[in-house]
């Protein structure tokens with residue numbers, strides 16, 4: 424264990440940010456501007472709590488060695504699932520099959536540093552709000568369009584956590600209650616089922632019978648990615664465009680609902696699908712406007728998120744530096 428000086432110096436704003444995913448853990452050392460100065464990744468092959476925590480500890484150790492004798496404010500961890508932010512325990516994580524794992528306590532014992540744990544999507548939201556596209560706003564929403572839809576809501580400068588830490592789970596409001604896809608949560612037509620990267624694949628499969636000569640979705644469904652469909656749409660492929668347009672319709676429905684709930688200044692879109700950039704935003708904006716009824720149209724900026732896959736780790740470090748998710752500063 425290296426020694427840690429607590430007095431402030433040139434790099435005293437350093438904090439450790441960890442993004443704990445289902446198959447990979449990324450530990451980083453992040454400076455006060457949100458810049459990653461060290462990173463160490465490890466694959467996770469076994470979901471037993473002791474094994475995962477040992478892997479997290481190894482990764483943290485690696486970046487702490489990079490801190491040398493610079494003071495480190497603390498350790499932040501973004502984890503999937505529902506987290507008790509007061510103790511850092513993972514109450515429930517479907518990705519790991521965990522119930523009540525005292526992750527924060529274990530890391531505190533090991534590293535003798537302040538440790539904060541929060542949901543990974545909330546951490547990514549804090550990062551985009553503080554160091555990414557959301558800088559300067561006070562009402563901000565992040566939507567990460569990946570396998571599911573992760574996200575978070577900042578209202579009046581505060582990241583909303585809700586009474587049990589579950590606020591911001593924007594993926595599970597229904598946007599197609601009767602003719603939608605079945606969601607992992609059991610409901611029909613959730614925003615996540617229709618408008619995640621997986622949703623784009625499902626739209627492409629759903630419209631495939633109209634394009635008998637297309638081989639866009641000819642492989643096994645579980646092997647399909649959303650990227651070839653997005654690329655086909657960008658290239659003007661008829662099958663790809665049909666899926667893409669249905670996808671944008673459903674994405675716009677969900678975004679219009681969020682605008683009605685939250686009236687944000689900005690909604691940032693991250694995840695693989697958002698790599699389409701202007702191609703996505705130009706199709707999305709008019710659809711969202713058409714469905715926006717209770718607040719002035721065209722006043723919510725739709726943008727592509729800035730921090731990419733690093734957002735979770737940067738946000739976790741930001742949380743550690745601030746001493747929690749909701750503390751301003």
Ligand SMILES: [Zn+2]
Nearest residue numbers: 595606608613
């Ligand atoms: Zn759902």
